[in-house]
Amino acid sequence: NAHEIYVSICTIRFLPEEQRVTVRIRMFTDDLDTALKSLSGASPKLDSPNESPASDSLLNAYVQQHFSLKMDGEPCDLQFRNRRYDNDITESNWEIATDGSVGKLNIHNSLLTDIQEAQTNIVRVRFGEERLQFNFDFKITDETMSVE
Numbered sequence: 082n083a084h085e086i087y088v089s090i091c092t093i094r095f096l097p098e099e100q101r102v103t104v105r106i107r108m109f110t111d112d113l114d115t116a117l118k119s120l121s122g123a124s125p126k127l128d129s130p131n132e133s134p135a136s137d138s139l140l141n142a143y144v145q146q147h148f149s150l151k152m153d154g155e156p157c158d159l160q161f162r163n164r165r166y167d168n169d170i171t172e173s174n175w176e177i178a179t180d181g182s183v184g185k186l187n188i189h190n191s192l193l194t195d196i197q198e199a200q201t202n203i204v205r206v207r208f209g210e211e212r213l214q215f216n217f218d219f220k221i222t223d224e225t226m227s228v229e
Contacts, residue, residue: 086109087193088109088202089106089192089193089200089202090107090202090203090205091104091105091106091107091203091204092104092105092204092205092207093188093204095183095206095208097183100180100181102157102176103174103175104159104176104177105174105175106144106172106175108170108192108193109170109171110166111169112197112200113140113143113193114126114127117139117140120142120143121135125139127166140171140173141161144175144192147189147194148192150187150188152183152185152186153183157177158178159175160178161174161175162174162175162176183208184228185228187223187224187225188206188215188224188225190204190222191217194219198219201218202216202217202218203215203217204216204217206226208228211228
């Protein structure tokens with residue numbers, strides 16, 4: 082059941098008028114399950130009738146370990162909101178409270194690179210009309226950008 086494509090897509094949306102940033106992360110469910118298994122020692126059996134009741138907290142711990150944002154050098158508090166399955170994809174939604182200003186944004190993304198060196202993590206940043214895209218991988222896990 083293995084697939085040849087190792088990719089995740091993350092969309093970061095700045096909503097300054099609502100004083101929040103939304104983060105949506107889409108990963109292949111089988112890869113995520115493998116990563117969570119390496120974290121906890123047992124497969125959470127994602128998207129199955131026997132799914133572990135701990136899967137949300139495992140997902141939270143894993144994402145917090147491998148994905149983070151800093152605004153003007155200050156670490157952001159990434160709050161887990163929900164997740165859902167979309168065919169073979171797990172989509173998780175996160176939120177950050179902000180005062181509306183950003184300045185310099187640091188993105189760290191090493192999702193799934195711990196289990197797959199061929200992993201590519203695409204991050205799309207949306208701020209007003211601005212659209213930026215970054216590609217992260219096993220070697221490139223950090224990017225810095227200015228958001229005005």
